[in-house]
Amino acid sequence: MFQISRKQELAKGTIVRFDIVAPKIAKKAQAGQFIILRVNETGERIPMTIADKDEFAGIITIIFQVVGKTTALMRSLKEGDFIRDVAGPLGRPAEVEKIGTVVMVGGGTGVAILHHVAKSFKEAGNFVISIIGAREKELVILEREMDLLSDELVVTTDDGSYGVRGFVTQPLEKYLQERKEIKLVYAIGPIVMMKNVCALTKKFDVPTIVSLNPIMIDGTGMCGGCRVNINNKVQFACVDGPDFDGHQVDFNELMNRNSIYLKDEKDCMLFSIH
Numbered sequence: 001m002f003q004i005s006r007k008q009e010l011a012k013g014t015i016v017r018f019d020i021v022a023p024k025i026a027k028k029a030q031a032g033q034f035i036i037l038r039v040n041e042t043g044e045r046i047p048m049t050i051a052d053k054d055e056f057a058g059i060i061t062i063i064f065q066v067v068g069k070t071t072a073l074m075r076s077l078k079e080g081d082f083i084r085d086v087a088g089p090l091g092r093p094a095e096v097e098k099i100g101t102v103v104m105v106g107g108g109t110g111v112a113i114l115h116h117v118a119k120s121f122k123e124a125g126n127f128v129i130s131i132i133g134a135r136e137k138e139l140v141i142l143e144r145e146m147d148l149l150s151d152e153l154v155v156t157t158d159d160g161s162y163g164v165r166g167f168v169t170q171p172l173e174k175y176l177q178e179r180k181e182i183k184l185v186y187a188i189g190p191i192v193m194m195k196n197v198c199a200l201t202k203k204f205d206v207p208t209i210v211s212l213n214p215i216m217i218d219g220t221g222m223c224g225g226c227r228v229n230i231n232n233k234v235q236f237a238c239v240d241g242p243d244f245d246g247h248q249v250d251f252n253e254l255m256n257r258n259s260i261y262l263k264d265e266k267d268c269m270l271f272s273i274h
Helices: 023-028 069-076 110-123 143-149 169-178 191-203 251-258 262-273
Strands: 002-011 015-021 034-038 046-049 052-054 059-065 085-090 101-107 127-134 152-157 182-188 208-211 227-230 233-236 243-245
Touching: 015 069, 023 052, 023 059, 023 085, 034 059, 046 059, 046 110, 052 110, 059 069, 101 110, 101 169, 101 191, 110 127, 110 143, 110 182, 110 208, 127 143, 127 169, 143 152, 152 169, 169 182, 169 191, 182 191, 191 208, 191 251, 227 243, 227 251
Parallel strands: 101 127, 101 182, 127 152, 182 208
Antiparallel strands: 002 015, 015 059, 034 046, 034 085, 052 059, 208 243, 227 233
16 A cells, blocks of 8 residues: 655646655656556556655655546545555666757646656756646646756747747757757657657757657556557567657557547546446
């Protein structure tokens, strides 16, 4: 059993932060890795990327958006409640080294994952430029935290209610045009966002890493549910990733696979409500 030591609603009650007491995981977790959790004995297994950790306090942080039955159940939990199972850390850590100027691009709840990775790149001595985006002002998360660890920060909103109006690709393109010293772009967010970021960086021949979150069950490579097509080769996000060369990802296949159970998820939510 793993206790929730802190709960915070970050945006409109649909994006929630949990600090979870998990000393062994906090001690070993590295940026880019994830956990598999199960809320109760009858619950489904779902992957959650570790947004941050406090090794000394034995705490890991996850940030999730309420999109289905399990995340709705998680939102109903309170500080002091327990999560039945938390397994991790899983997946390969992000490859972090001192390379110079890097651009971190995050959309929606992807900013939660980006935060841990950006923090590691900054600690390694890099010049960190961060671009974070959301549909509207109320859905922007971790702005203060990203600002503290970034040398430069740009915030975008689709509707222009805060920061720069438009998508994250717009300031990214400007940076790529003006900053020839950029060595790497790391992107995490909605699949279509990552696809567009990679299409843009490919034009400028800038290496780009994406963190993928396909449908996942066991998190150990046994079930094959999280397979992704990387440079025409099948790989598993749970053991070969979740980070991959964005220029080699078949994003169209990934979008199709991730949409397979959308109707079932909606039906499950309706059933649980009624």
